[in-house]
Amino acid sequence: MRSPPETGELDTPSRILMGPGPSMIHPRVLRAMSTQALGYMDPSFLEIMDDIQELLRYTFQTNNDWTLAISGTGTAAMEASVGNLVEPGEKVLVRTTAYWGDRVAQMTRRVGGEVVPFEVSGTDPLDPDDVAEAFANNDIDVFYICHADTTTGIRQPNMSELTDIAHEHDAYTIVDCVTSLSGVELHVDDWGIDVAYGSPQKCLSSTPGATPLTVNDRAREKIQNRDSDTNSWYLDLDLLMEYWGDERNYHHTAPVTPYYGLRESLRLVAEEGLENRWERHREVASELKAGIERMGLEMAAPEEYWLPSLNTVQVPDSVDDTAVIEFLMDEYDIEIASGLGALEGDIWRIGCMGYSARRQNVACLLTAIEEALEAQNFDVDEPAIEA
Numbered sequence: 001m002r003s004p005p006e007t008g009e010l011d012t013p014s015r016i017l018m019g020p021g022p023s024m025i026h027p028r029v030l031r032a033m034s035t036q037a038l039g040y041m042d043p044s045f046l047e048i049m050d051d052i053q054e055l056l057r058y059t060f061q062t063n064n065d066w067t068l069a070i071s072g073t074g075t076a077a078m079e080a081s082v083g084n085l086v087e088p089g090e091k092v093l094v095r096t097t098a099y100w101g102d103r104v105a106q107m108t109r110r111v112g113g114e115v116v117p118f119e120v121s122g123t124d125p126l127d128p129d130d131v132a133e134a135f136a137n138n139d140i141d142v143f144y145i146c147h148a149d150t151t152t153g154i155r156q157p158n159m160s161e162l163t164d165i166a167h168e169h170d171a172y173t174i175v176d177c178v179t180s181l182s183g184v185e186l187h188v189d190d191w192g193i194d195v196a197y198g199s200p201q202k203c204l205s206s207t208p209g210a211t212p213l214t215v216n217d218r219a220r221e222k223i224q225n226r227d228s229d230t231n232s233w234y235l236d237l238d239l240l241m242e243y244w245g246d247e248r249n250y251h252h253t254a255p256v257t258p259y260y261g262l263r264e265s266l267r268l269v270a271e272e273g274l275e276n277r278w279e280r281h282r283e284v285a286s287e288l289k290a291g292i293e294r295m296g297l298e299m300a301a302p303e304e305y306w307l308p309s310l311n312t313v314q315v316p317d318s319v320d321d322t323a324v325i326e327f328l329m330d331e332y333d334i335e336i337a338s339g340l341g342a343l344e345g346d347i348w349r350i351g352c353m354g355y356s357a358r359r360q361n362v363a364c365l366l367t368a369i370e371e372a373l374e375a376q377n378f379d380v381d382e383p384a385i386e387a
């Protein structure tokens, strides 16, 4: 017999989460998640699912019938989008030189799709002219766009222009809205997006586990008329919609608690109002940006593509980026993140998402960064917080 390990009751440090995700969970979401479970066919639970769908339609700004939550994280929704929309042999245009694009390329190959690598270097957003050229030179079926890139802090502009190009070539668009949903302006229907997915644990400030996804009728028809079955049974949208739609067929046990959390987080979005919420993210992140610049540091993303929900800051040459991150964690219990992949060591990534996007957190973070820089003998131009 193996003896039981010695563990204490759950006792976590109290952190301020200002990284690329997760964000801090809203207290009302936490309360909702402490509610007792219901069976997945309980009429009360089915009503909760209906509420989630309606609230998601508002948050995505869509009338799509196929609007649901995927059991899993943002990556599961990404895989569901690629797996359902892309058929073997079909061509997917994706920026392979970007972190999330590379992930989509790997998923595309796994479902038998062909990757048309869009090798734009640097961190600038996609340029519609380059996209038009790629479409002119290749017979593209699906086009992946990252609306809010958490690795670079870049917000993709010209969304309608990009989806128009795809549609002129009878192609479909998959848009990654993981870091934009409810944090920055997003209009799924008006922008002509075919498939979009978000995330519960970024600007929505819920828990990972139930991830928003929406599919328009055009993409639904493509999925329902596939020649081959979607190769993931678990992520088969047609089967999932038999549970989310009128049939109410058992597919898998719904993650009850994350659904409770998602519903409450979406109610908070509706209460605040989308436009107010976008504005709050801008305002709070503007204060962060101003403080960063007062100290003499520079934002890594150009102002016109700035993504308020994820702020990238250039690490000065004389500063050790990880020492600053550790200082923030050790002295102030604040989490921020370093650069990912090619940007490792060059930038810090500071999230301003959902419940984390509050002035008190920004003030505390700026004070902490200033101290961390001083600890490394970096002379700030001016105090981060205006007197």
Ligand SMILES: *Cc1c(COP(=O)(O)O)cnc(C)c1O
Pocket: 020, 021, 073, 074, 075, 076, 078, 100, 146, 148, 149, 150, 176, 178, 179, 199, 208
């Ligand atoms: C966080 C993130 C993901 C992945 O989401 P997980 O919930 O970590 O699986 C995908 N795309 C973008 C843009 C993200 O920021």
